[in-house]
Every structure is written in C-alpha cells, then in structure tokens.
Amino acid sequence: MPKKGEVSIIEKRCKGCNICATYCPKKILGLREDGKMEVKDPDNCIACDLCELRCPDYAIKVEVKENNE
Amino acid sequence: MPKKGEVSIIEKRCKGCNICATYCPKKILGLREDGKMEVKDPDNCIACDLCELRCPDYAIKVEVKENNE
Amino acid sequence: MGRYEIRLSGAGGQGLILAGFILAEAVVRFTDQEVIQTQSYGPEARGGASKAEVIISDEEIDYPQVTKPDFLLALTQEAYNKYNRDLKEYGTMIVDERVDAAFRGGPTYVVPIQRKTQERLGTRLVVNVVSLALFNHLHEVVPVDKLQEAVLERVPRGTEDLNKKALELGQELAQELNTYKVFREEEEEDE
Amino acid sequence: MGRYEIRLSGAGGQGLILAGFILAEAVVRFTDQEVIQTQSYGPEARGGASKAEVIISDEEIDYPQVTKPDFLLALTQEAYNKYNRDLKEYGTMIVDERVDAAFRGGPTYVVPIQRKTQERLGTRLVVNVVSLALFNHLHEVVPVDKLQEAVLERVPRGTEDLNKKALELGQELAQELNTYKVFREEEEEDE
Amino acid sequence: MSERVSLMQGNEASVEGALDAGVRFYAGYPITPSSEVAEDFAAKLPPLGGKFIQMEDEIASMAAIVGASLAGKKAVTATSGPGFSLKQEIIGFANMIEAPCVVINVQRAGPSTGLPTSPAQGDMMQARWGTHGDHPALAVAPSSVADTYLLTFQAVNWAERFRMPVMVMLDETIGHLREKVILPSREEMIIVNRKHPQGSPQSFQPYDIEDEDLIPPLPPYGSGYRFHTTGLYHDETGFPANRPEITKRLLDRLHDKIDRYKETLYLYDSFGLRQANQLIISYGGAARSAKAAWRIAREKGLLVGLLILKTIWPFPEEIVAQAGHDKNNIVVAEMNRGQLIGEVERIMDKRIPIRGAQRADGVLITPEQILAQLEGVN
Amino acid sequence: MSERVSLMQGNEASVEGALDAGVRFYAGYPITPSSEVAEDFAAKLPPLGGKFIQMEDEIASMAAIVGASLAGKKAVTATSGPGFSLKQEIIGFANMIEAPCVVINVQRAGPSTGLPTSPAQGDMMQARWGTHGDHPALAVAPSSVADTYLLTFQAVNWAERFRMPVMVMLDETIGHLREKVILPSREEMIIVNRKHPQGSPQSFQPYDIEDEDLIPPLPPYGSGYRFHTTGLYHDETGFPANRPEITKRLLDRLHDKIDRYKETLYLYDSFGLRQANQLIISYGGAARSAKAAWRIAREKGLLVGLLILKTIWPFPEEIVAQAGHDKNNIVVAEMNRGQLIGEVERIMDKRIPIRGAQRADGVLITPEQILAQLEGVN
Amino acid sequence: MELEKYFRENKLPHIWCPGCGHGTVMSSIIRGIDKAGWDPNKVVVVSGIGCSSRAPGYMDFNTLHTVHGRAIAFATGIKLANPELKVIVLTGDGDGAAIGGNHLIHACRRNIGIKVVLFNNYIYGMTSGQYSPMTPEGSLATTSPYGNIEPPFDLCELTKSANANFVARGTVYHTRPLISYMEKAFAKDGFSYVEAISQCPTYYGRRNRLKSPVEMLEWQKKNSVDIKKAADMEPEELQGKIVTGIFADREKEEYTARYDRLISEIQGGKK
C-alpha cells in the first residue's frame, strides 16, 4: 500500500507557476481563480514529495501521514 | 651520398648558447674563446639544418651546396 | 495644457510600460506638445508593482520626473499601495474594481477593467491597451483614430485585431465612467 | 666622508648587483655611515650592461640617485660605454683590461680582473667579489675581515671557500694597482 | 533635409548618434542601466553590415573595440560603473597608443554594486583619473536625449580626430529617459574621419606628426602600412624607447594634442549669465533640475544665471571662470557628494562662495535642493 | 626592546611593516616594480603559518584578500599601475562592505605599460577617484624605507580600525631603494585589531554602529555571528535597501567615519616652516629631492619651508593651508604632470602663486628642478 | 525535510519570478547541505551578481554577495584563510561562465575545496535577457535578436579538463538526481562543480516560445540524456541535448590541505 501524504500550501509564498500540479502523479492539485495553488483532492496524496521538491517557492509541504494500520 | 651544406655564423647575433653545436650530428661546430660560435669543420656539414632551425638567435645559416656530381 | 503628470501602474508584465510608451509616442506624432516617458527598471519591472510615467506639457519639460501625478491608473492593489501616496490633491484616479482605493479628493473611477477585458476578449493580455483607451478618452490626449494608429504600430504582429477590440472596449468603458465613479469619504491616512 | 657615489657595472649576470648589496650591507653593519643602494631592474638587469650603485655618506642621504659617480667599475666594454659618461671629473675608475676606456682626469686602473679570476680560481663566477675586494682596498670602506664576514653571509652555501679566495685575489690585485694604473691623454669626446 | 522628430530614449539616442557618425563596431557586456545601448546596437548593426559582439566581460569589450578601431572601424562600447572600473586599464592603453574609440558610461549609483537602476553622477572624476599614470581625458555629459545624440556623434568625431578614447558620461536619468527629440537631418551632420598617412608605406612612421597638428595619421590594418604599436613609451617609429627626451615628448604631445584645441572643445549651454549675480553650474541629469530651479528663481525675480556643461574633460576652466568671476554666489549642482565642485573651487577666487547642491542617494536631485543654495530665496 | 638596524629595500620594508602589524594573508599577481613584495611574502608567510597565494590576476587577488579579511585574517595585496587599475572595481566593493585590507601600489611610469622599471607618482589621483561611485579613500605615501615600514604598519592598523581598504602609494624610487634603516623594536609597535561585536550572535546586526564611533564591529566567518554582506546599498542588517534615507545614511557614514577622525590621520613631516616665506610641498620619492632642494636653498640663505606629506587621502587640507597661508610662493614637487597640486590650488587663496615642479619622463625629479621654482635662487 | 531551518524566513518570498527555476536549485542546495550535516556557523555561501546570485540572501549561513564574476576568487581567499570553513559558491551562466570563467578554471586547477553550483538558465536574467556563453545556438535574446550564432560552452567538460575533483550536471526537472549531485559534491574535499539547469521563463522562455515554466520543464525533460547513454551517441545526436550525470569523481589532494602540509613541513624544518 502506498504511503499517504498530507499536503499543505503556504499561500503567501505561492506564485502560481503550476509546476507542482502539472507533475503531481495523482493530479490532486490545481490553481485557484486567484492564481494560488490549492489541494483539490487531499486524500489521494501518496507523499511522493515531487511537488515539494520542485516548488520554486517552498510553498508546498508534504508530510507523511501516520499509517495506523 | 648525403647533401652538403655551407654553414655561416652571423657573429653579431650569436649569444653563444651552444645549442647548435650540441646537436650538430657531425659535431663540426664549437664555441670560440670569446663566446661566439665557430664552424670548426666546414666541409663535413650535411645540411641537415638542425642548427639553423634551433638557433634562438638566427645566427647560424645553412645553405645547401651545389652538388656538382 | 501645462505640465500634466500621468502614472500608469500595475503588476509587472501587465504591459503598462508599453502603454506609457505608446501614449508618449502618440503625443510626439500627433500633437505639438512636449512629452517625457519613464518607467520602472530591473527586478521592480518584473514582479510586484511596476509603473510607467508620462509627462505632457506645452512647454519644455526640464525636471523629468513625476512627483505629484495628476493622474493615476492602478490595476492592482500592490501597485495602488506603492504608488498612490504622492497623487496630487484633487488628482484623478482610475483603479481596477478589485483595488481598495481611498478617495483623495479628485475624480476616482473604480472600473472592472480586468474582469471586462477577460470576459469580452477572452484574455487579460490587453488590459494595458484597454486602460490606455480609457485614459485617453478621459483626457483626450490624441484623437481615437490616432491612438489606434499608435497602438497598432507597436503591438506584436498578429495581435492587431485583439488590440483594436481592446481599444473599443476601453472607449466603451470610458462612456460608462460616471457609472463607475465613486466618491468616498476622505479617510485618515495612517502611514 | 661626505657623499661618495659608487657605480659597479658589467654584464647582466656578473653578480655586481650582489656586490653592491654586500657593500651596502657591510656599511650598515660595520660603520656609522648612511648608505643607499640601487640597481638596474627588468630586461636591463638580465642582459647587456647592468649596474649597481651605492652612496655612502656621513650625513642623511636625501636625493638617492647616483648622478656623478666618484667611482666607476666597468667589467665590460658595453657597461663602460653606457655608464662612464657622467663620471665625476677626476673620478676614479677601475676597468677590466679588455675594456677600452678613456682617461677622464682621475685615477684610472686597467686591471685583468676577469682573466686573473679565471686563471687563478678556474671560474669567472666570482669576478664580483674580486672586484669588491679591490674596490674596498682602494677606499677602505670597511676592514677586510668585515668585508669577508659580509660576503660570506650572502653568497650561496657551498661557495664560501671560493669566495674567500676571491677576496684574497681582490686584495692581491689591489696591491698591484699602481702597476695597472694607466694615464691616457684626454681625448675629444664625440657624442 | 528635414528634421527628425521622434520619441527616443537616451540610450537609444547614443546609438543613433554613433551610427550616424559612422560607427560600425560595438563590443560590450550588458550592465544596467546601459544594456539598451548594447541591445540597440545588436539589432541595428548587422543590417548595416556592422558587427556587434557581446564579449566575455568589460575588459575584453574594451580590448575588442581598440582592436576593431585599429582594423579601421569606428568602434564603441557602453557600460556603467562596475564595468567602467574594469575598463580603466585599457582606456589607458587606448590613450597611450592613440586608438580612436568611444566609451559610453551610463552612470548609476555607486560605489560598488550600489543601486543599479538609480541615477547618479558619481563617476565624473573617475572619467578624469580612473586609469593609472598621467593621461589626458576627453569626456562629455548629455543632459537631454537630443544632447545624447549630438554629443555621442561629437564623441565619435573627436575620437577619430584626436585619436583617443572619448567618454560619454550619461547617467541613468538621461539614459532611461524617453522624450520628444528633434534631430537635425543626417545630411546636416558633419562626419570626421581619422587621418590617413600621405606618404608611402615604406617611409611611414606611425607616431610621426606629418602636418604639425600633433595628431599622427592612422592607416587601418591591411592597407599596406605595416607598423608596430605598444603601450610602452615609444618613439615616432612606434617602437619602445625610454630616453627621457622621448618619453617626455610623447607624454607632452598626448596632452598637448587636446590642450591646443581645448577652446574648440568646450561645449556648454548658458542662460541669463549677463544679468545675474548668482550662478548655477550643472551638467547631465542634474542639469534638468538646475534648469527648473533656474526658471523658478528667475520667476521669483532672482538674478540667477545658469551654465550647463556638456564638455566635462578637459574641464572648461575659462568658461567657468568667465561665467563666475563676477558673481556673489556659485552653486554647483550634481548627483554625487561633490566632484566637479572641486574643479570650480580650484579655479575660482576664494572670495566667491561656492556651494554644492549635491545628492547621492539614488534619487534625482530636485529643483528645490538647488534653489535652497541660492541666496535670497526666502 | 632594541632598535632594529639594517639595510632594507622599500618593498621589503612594506612586507616587514605588514607582518609586524599582524598580516597573515597575501594574495597578489606579480608586476614590476612591486614583485619583491610578493616574493618576500611568499618566503616569510608560510613559516609564520600565514598564507601566500599567487592568483590568476589582480582582480582575483583583490577579491581573495577581501575574502580572507572576512574570514578573519589581516590581508594585503601589492601591485603597480596596470594592476591597480584592474583592482579598482573591488576596491570599491571593499569600501562598500567595509572590509579591512591594504593595497600596496608601487608606482611606475604610465599611462599604460609605460616604463615598467621607472619611477613615477602618476596614480595619486587614481587612488582617490579610481573606482566608480562616490567613495572615500585612505592613502599614504612613504618617502623613505623606514617610512615604508611605519606607514605600511599604520595602513594595516587603519584598515582594521576604519574597516576599509587603505592604499600604500609607494613609487619605484622608494620601492626599489635599499637604505640603512633604524626601526623601533617590535614591542614598541602598537597593533590595532578590528572590533568584535559585544552582543550575542542572535541580536547581531552587521552594520549597526554599536558604540557610536561610526565603525561597526566585524566578527570573522566561523565565529557564530552569521550575517549577510552585499555591495548593494544595505541597511544595518546587511540586506539590500534602496530607500533614500537608508542609502544616504550609509554613504554618509562611509565618509564620516574617516572625516570625523581626519585630523588624527594627517601624517607629515615639516621643516623650517616658521622662518619661511616660501614653501615646498612634496611626498613619496619626490620628497627626497625636495629635501635636497630645501637643504640647498637654506644653505643659500633662502627662507624656505618644507612640508612632506605622508597621508595623502584624506588630503591634509588644514595642514597645507596652515603651512601655506603666509607664504609668497608655494612649490608642489611631484613626479607627474601635476596631480596633488590641484588640491593645493583648490585650498589656497588665489593670491599666493602656486608652482609645480613636475617630472613625468621616468626619471627621478632633481633638486635643481625644484630649486628652479623657488624665487630668489639666482 | 525542514528547509525553513536553513532559510532566513523573513526574507521570503524571494524576488524570483513565478516559476523561475532558481528557487528549486536553491532548495536542492539546502537539501544537500542538510545531508552534509555541516554546522551552519562554519558554512560560507558566496555569490556574484545575477538573479541566481541573490540566493545567499535567503540562506541562513555566512553569506557574501560580491561583484559580478569574482565569487570564486573571494571564496578562494576565504577558504585558504580558514580551511575549516565549508565554502560554497553560487553563480550563474553569466556570472560563472562569461566574466567569471577564468576564476572557475583556476579554482578547478588548484583543486581548492570550494563547491560551485552554477545556475544555468541559458540567459542573463538579472539584466533582462541577453545571451550568455551557455545560450544554445539559434536562441533569441535581447542581444541576439537574429538568433545566437555563438557555440555554447560545455562547462562540465571544461571543468573536468581543468582538473576539478567532482563534476556533475542535473536539471530542475530531475530534482532528485540534482539533489544527489549536491550531496556528492558537498561530501568531497576538493573542488566540486555542479551545473543545475534552471529555467528563466521571463526572458529565455518568453522569447523562445517556451511560454510557461511548465513548458520549460518539459523541455528539460525531453532533452536530457544521461551521461552513460550519451557515451554511445554521436555528436550530432547530442546537439542541443542536456547531458546529465556525473562527469568526474576523483580523489586528488585538496589545495588548502596540501598548503597546510607544506606549512608543517616548513615549520618542521623539512623545507
């Protein structure tokens, strides 16, 4: 079973470049009307970290959720 | 039969470094007392040109002798 | 007119520098007035708030900087915040509807420039030209057809139609200016 | 003594710069006099004629250049030609025997410095020290043993003996100076 | 033959002036606020068959224009403060070998990186003394876009005529300013070209002054006049020489060749000098504010004259002395902590008060600051 | 505690002075006539645990000493004309970030390559104005080998105290001169070190003037005081800032920090000023000839005073004015076409004739030339 | 990983444009430093001038923003003066390859323990879009309005020939390998060079029909070729490609260590 992640956006840093969303393997991110990134489907994050690693503005953070199986 | 050469020294240019004499295959050159190069044995020159090519001061000239065989 | 100072401001990339340039060029080509144009440079011109300024005058313009603009256009809040301070008393303002602007004594128009541009033209790329037309209508710097000539010469090839439409939209919004005009109570400025 | 100007000249590489340095250092260490030493630099110091100069004085030496040497040593013709011109009237000269020097009014010694050095020491490397001893004897700048001390401190390790012999040879040549002294008719200088 | 009316930027005007003067080579390295000069040349030279090259740094750029100049092209570089510092060594070389070339320095606020997009006039003394050794200097400072065109054109002419680097000391205010300009028609502009030797290649001596105007002719590489050039002191033949008579002769000539003509080099504007008891002296961007201040002062009824210097080096001593000797107050307005004021002080009698209206914080000096140094304002 | 007597070369004395002042880092690039400075450091630093590095050029050398200085070492570079020109950009940077360092310039005849082994004092104004932007300058000029030791020692102290580049303007005459020197014992020499911050690393602001002496403390890298440094205008925190109040404050402080102390910076020698109606002013190598001229003049019974400047920048205006105001003739003797004479002219009243005894042909100026400018010699 | 630990958080958001790759390069560096486990007090980050050279301002170490092109020379002074410091140089393709090229190769030659990260966005960003010595042939820039005709450097090959101990190239798109190169580079004693292909959407992208940051990353993705694969390809095939991977990984003695050894020898009377 894949890892689970909790993604959050630091809005004041996000510049809306759309990089994170484009390369999110689960396609769970999307730009809001006001140009800030938004987590559209938080539950499907697999904590792959790709968004965080690529974000040029340190505006997206992924934490691995406790896996209480 | 090897080529024949006529060697001459331009004295005012010669600085007596001894390079030509050291590498003359026929050993026909030698430094004079006053530090200038001298052709000691003019007849044995084979016009190999090595002295002229190496002389840092353009002080030694080799001409190929007419070979009137 | 005497010395008239214009400041066009917005986000870097909104094309206001080009707008200022076109305006100044139109003045040179189609009027007898003197004109000067300056703008933001460097990192400032790229992100955040950026501005272009134009001074128009009947007389030789010596001191070339805008210090007390007679007119301010602010397309974003950041631009407004940064550049509204030294607006002349009773100076004119046009701000985008999303900008929260304080009334400064002069005519203040709050106009949905960005929204209308997006709605009507399907892109925001030409807010600069829309704004330019709007301003020009208000101040009649040059005749509309001359403005169009000036604009079409400087915009990228292939965008002529879009820009013509932008000019029209600007004109149109200008007609409605009084609708948009808002007078607010002057607030205490706390700086 | 008052200001006394010394010029040691020869071919680049003959070590006269070192000789000048040693002389000056000996003055500092073993006398109460003021001293200054200068020399040729750059390409000049490498080939052709090169010189070292020393000024010795009882008083502060302000102007530091030798302009009218009281004494000239010239080991080569080229050096002589280049550096003899401004010798002081009645100044002293020591030249190598191969140098064709003109009598300038003062004591002129033509000495086989190079030949004797080669003959007696089997190398010309120490002509500088031979010359130095010669000069020192003539002018008694410092006592002989002090000169030796100064020399031995500055020559390359392993050459001490050779240099001691050079000093001796210099002394010896100095004893014979009058033998070598030559007076010539003053010639018309054509420059 | 009609005037040319347009909206033009200062940096662009320098390019236009250079091109009209015959410049066909540009080498540079981008730096704010001069980059538009490079960009404009990059666009405009190739269509004219000219060459633009972006070199690896400012030193290389300076070297390249000197090389191009010797190859026969009129050549320009542009830069600003940090790059101007880097170019100094080769500016001295160009002086020494007498290579015609033009250096445009669009000044920004220093020292060091300073404020790259803000105006200043902090390199004025550097233009005079920036390279090592005693060297002459020729520099102009435009105070309008039209000036920039004309003075750059003039700079190219002077470079060719006097065979030396000429500096166009723009500042960010003027370099980035766009304004309406009215330029003379191209036909009216008189182009000066370097002298070509009269004699034969065999008898040619590169530093021989053929016709006593102190400026030797300069044939381009490839023309058959082969010669040697060095930054060492050299004699008429171009080869190194170190005899004091020769070195003195060369250095004297390098200075004399402009000293002799200096009165013709003094370009300036003056306003109301006669009916004045106070004088404002200014140049470049600051002169815009000075003009405004002067106007206001006049409106207030003060008897103020205004002298706007366009030629900065050689410093127009005689002009300044003439304009200032009968005044009761001289105000030197500049965007630095006081540079050319030193020259004014040097020239003028101590009894005349000389005041500086100075500003070096990255903001264009204001007319008010200048007015404040005048007497009788309040 | 005994005096040190020896035969020493000027270049060598600068190294001794620097080492005694605590210098443990040298980066340089060889150039005549300064190379002995590098060679001496190369031999003497490693045994002391110090570092000598020959960099790829003069720019890199200047950068390296600034870097070493920030890492906590007292650092020196040496060069001559062409290299001095190349270093200018980073001299400005050192000024702006306030990095203590010392630049020794052994002047030779310029401009350009000039005469590499001949004396000159042609870079004196460059020491003041060589880098772009308005910057302060601190420079000394030794006129003897002993002076060279003492002034280089002092230069290191000043660099540390005032946190700026200090220039030692030697010339070939003194740099290459060997003479008998008597130096004070090492124990008598008082070493100054840069200030270390008093507060905690957390509260540290690198450009905050803790104790109002206008000079901020400077902790070395690695000491736990982490901070940012930039050549852009910056505020107390060290980060870029462009508000005019801040830029003005910084630039003012950079100048004020030496202006405030300038009277203590004025080093000079004077001879017979009181009983004189004529004055000779000189410095560096030329001062040797000036001294000789003064002696001769006195012997002839002329009432001549002599002022030998050791501190050149800031220019000792008050000292010169004081020495010169009551004279009938001032002669400024220097080995250039007239550099510091401009400063003297700027300061003095026009009624006092100011004459230059100048020489720039690669030969040490002679006492006779100086004498010739005095009145009543014949 | 908690990047914030190494940031001067109050300086964020940074000045870089939306989608500028420099931000990603900077975080990759931070991750590398974290892995190296260095004491921040002993780390000195030096830069020149350029958008990339603004990075040190955001990083909570000893940071020095110098002049254009000379960062490596400053760093050389720092490292030699105190070899226990960890010295990193951040530079751009203009700063490091144009004006700064000489200092780069000389630092490689000396093998001094400096770690250079070059942010290669193929353009002069800070001065608004002139071409650089890394700009691909044919590209448009403000100073190459007709297309660039100068062949670009392959700085990885060059630094390798110049004696660098460690050389690698990665891209912002391939973030994980890029981070791994940082880690390896920082772990070495000698001179390390890491070239990070970054994107400048504002100037390079806009002029060269790469309309968004994402298109630029796509371009990086499409054009990258691993060095092992590249070894089997013809030069023509490699034209315009980005060869990524480790170009050199050697173990020569580091310069300041060699220097300290010399000093011991001298002080110990062995020299």
Next chain:
Amino acid sequence: MELEKYFRENKLPHIWCPGCGHGTVMSSIIRGIDKAGWDPNKVVVVSGIGCSSRAPGYMDFNTLHTVHGRAIAFATGIKLANPELKVIVLTGDGDGAAIGGNHLIHACRRNIGIKVVLFNNYIYGMTSGQYSPMTPEGSLATTSPYGNIEPPFDLCELTKSANANFVARGTVYHTRPLISYMEKAFAKDGFSYVEAISQCPTYYGRRNRLKSPVEMLEWQKKNSVDIKKAADMEPEELQGKIVTGIFADREKEEYTARYDRLISEIQGGKK
C-alpha cells in the same frame, strides 16, 4: 628559408637572454607563416605582455603589443572587424594561461579564426621568475621558494574541451614537428591553439638545476611523449611528461564566416 624577409632586421639581436627558447619559437612561427603564403600586409600579430609577447616587435607585419593577458580580446576585435586579416596571437604561460585564461577559452568557444601560439616556459620570465599556472608541481620560483604546490593546467586538453578547432603541442627541441604544427594551425579557418614548450634558462633553469639552455633542451627531449604513445600510458606514468602532438583537428564553421553569413541573411531579408 630566408627568415630575414619577415624580420625587422634592424631590431635584431632581440632582447631575449642567451639560449632563451623564445627565439626558436618565433622562427618556427615565421616558417609557418611563410608556408601559409600570406600577404604580410594582411597579417596582424598581437601579443600581451611578457618576454614572449615581445616577439611581434621583430616581425615585419602589422604588430600590436597590448596589455597583459588581453591579446586574444584585442585580436577578436581585429578579426571580427575585418575577417580577411590573418590574425595571430603570441602569448606566454602567464599572459595566456593566468590573467588571460578566460579570453582564451572564449575564443576557443566561438571558434573565431585566430591562431594562438603560447610560449610555455613554465615561468613568468619578464617579471623575473614567479611561478605560473603551467609551472610543474615542486618547481622552485621566486614566489614558490618552497616548491610549487599548485597543479599545472594541461591547456591542450582545456582548449580542446572549450571547442578549439585545432590544438597541438610541440617543443623547441623537436623543432621540425613544432614547425609542422604551426603550418597546420595556420592553414585552418577556425581557432587554433599551438603550445610551444620553450626554455627560460635565466629563471626557470637557474633555479631548478637546469644549468644551461642545453640542459633544458635535454629535459624537453627526455620528457616528451608523443600523444599516440601517451594514449596507452597510465596517468601516473604521464606525470611530469610533456605530451606532444595534435590534440584536436576539427572542421567547425569559423565564427566571423558564420557572422558574415548571418549578415547576408539579414540583408537578404531572410532574418
């Protein structure tokens, strides 16, 4: 061959010391030029500062003795301004590899038609014997009194990596091959680099126990390895050797020709 035809004979004898290799390098260049058959009026020889850089003064072409390290940049201006000129740069290991290194690699990169001959005597001759970036490790020099600890450049490898069209190294001892490299270098259109190992008996020799010019030539003879042979040798075996031969010989388009093509395209309306 009649060298005198190309000399300024009245300037001879030259200033170089007895046995200085620079004289031999200069005659080798002259021989190469003669072979190229160029019109002397169209030849421009540019140099920097150093003993080697004094060579142009003796050569009867258009000659330009510039400032230290920048000869290639001057030459770039000359060649670009008038591509029909044949432009040769003469430089030294200090002039060309220390202060001038950046201009060298950039000229290689552009592949501009300049022919650079670097007189490598492993020392700064003109300034009396400081070490250079080419000085072998361990060598004594006035600024490395304890032996040089900096690894030297292999400039042939470096220029090759930097895109030079032609690269070769020869020695004064092996005069005939050296001349042949000159000939080949001058025959190419693009950028050529020839490194000539020269000897400085006065400074390098005297300090490093190579007591005479002849001993220095012997050293060249003993230590030279042909590049083909070197290919089979281990790096350790090659330590301290002089690898001679042709390192690169390519046919890329020359920069000024490419530029002229661009101008035609623009003027022809194609751009």
